[in-house]
Amino acid sequence: MKKFFRSYRFRIFLIIILIGIISSELVRRNVISTYMDNAIDIKTSEVTSQMKILSNHLLAYNYLVDSSSEVINAELNQMSSLYGGRVLIMDSNFKVKQDTNGISIGKYMIADEVMQCYKGKTVSNIDEVNGFIEIGVPIRNINSQDVVGVILISVSTADIDSNRRALARSSTIIEIILMCLILAAAYFASYIMTMPLTRITKKIRDAASYEDTSIVSREYQETEEIAAAINELQSKLRVLDESRQEFVSNVSHELKTPMTSIKVLADSLNMQEDAPIEVYKEFMQDISEEIDRENTIISDLLTLVKMDNKDGGLTIESVSVNAMLERILKRLGPIARKEETDLVFESNREVTASVDEVKMTLALTNLIENGIKYNRRPGWVKVNLDADHQFVTIVISDSGIGIPEDAREHIFERFYRVDKSHSREIGGTGLGLPITRKILLLHRGSIKVESVMGEGTTFTVRFPITYIG
Helix, strand or coil: HHHHCCCHHHHHHHHHHHHHHHHHHHHHHHHHHHHHHHHEEEEEEEEHHHHHHHHHHHHCCCCCCCCCCHHHHHHHHHHHHHHHHHHHHEEEEEEEEEECCCCHHHHHHHHHHHHHHHHCEEEEEEEEECCCEEEEEEEEEECCCCCCEEEEEEEECCCHCCCCCCCCHHHHHHHHHHHHHHHHHHHHHHHHHHHHHHHHHHHHHHHHHHCCCCCCCCCCCHHHHHHHHHHHHHHHHHHHHHHHHHHHHHHHHHHHHHHHHHHHHHHHHHHHHCCCHHHHHHHHHHHHHHHHHHHHHHHHHHHHHHCCCCCCCCCCCEEEEEHHHHHHHHHHHHHHHHHEEEEEECCCCCEEEEEEEHHHHHHHHHHHHHHHHHCCCCEEEEEEEEEEECEEEEEEECCCCCCCHHHHHHHCCCEEEEEEEEHHHHHCCCHHHHHHHHHHHHCCCCCCCCEECCCCEEEEEEEEEECCC
């Protein structure tokens, strides 16, 4: 039940109910209010017309001078009884000539309504507390149109109130019926409106259990966009899962290969009881190389795992990039001389940047060492350093064998090697470039590669001078 109250469907249901209740109540109140206004207007108009006719009768019988006319008195009493109120006749001196209640005869009445009537205006006021409409009509001389008196009448609104109560009861019954209909409509509307979300939820669950791999929802634009986004995410997850499976497979293969070689070499030695010492040494040297290769693979894998953290465990400090590159080249010097490769360092300026020196050294060492290992004899590797006010740029180029065009987009994938046989000869694991790219991404940097087969390869590395965490 708690889940239902927190659901999108319940909220839609509640909104529809609230809109229905508020709308029906506003309509009910407006109907009653409109009825009251119209009924009072009609009643006021009707009484005003009667009072104007009466004023002519008063003048005809000279009632303002002599109020003893039985005809006029009978008419006044009849009107008072008809409208359930009181009729007062006043002359031009504000003196009450007749009062159907017999209370104010002979008295003088000066009130705002009376004064307005003596100015020639017809006035009406509603006394909602006592339930009366008070109407004042001027008595005009037929010839001169001067105001010679005033008729005041109070009209009961009891019949209007009675009709209003009856209308209120009827409208309340109608409102209750409407609420029942609104409840049913809200229930079905909320069900229909949330049905696409329910379908998407089911399809997501089906996709999670591999029953379905595609989500389609065209009921609404919003649900279509949600379905498209989920499909996109699902596609990325499939790619990630395939990549994970491929990675596990590659790790298994790469770790198994040296172990297989070691086992073959060990079995060969066991089968040769009287093998010469030179054969033993040769086999033991091969076993040692395979163990070193296994250690290199494990070390590179651990490096990648550590850098899969959010910040990769970076230790940022201010480092002279010039000095860092010089140390790398000095350390790789013996390998370069062995491979008959010249190392050339060019620097346009002194550059200092905020980096993790250990990891950045590893990244640049991988690139320069690859330039040496995959080079021709004799060959060269050039390292050019430059910087502007924002970025450090390091260009590493070589005169090596180059990278095929169809392989360039894959060289940063784990365990990918362009020439597996050659890589195995030089001890490559296929993890150097992925590690390099990961380190540069952790530094908010980038790496690009350009290569021409038979001429060489150029890697361009860029990263911010100031580390942005």
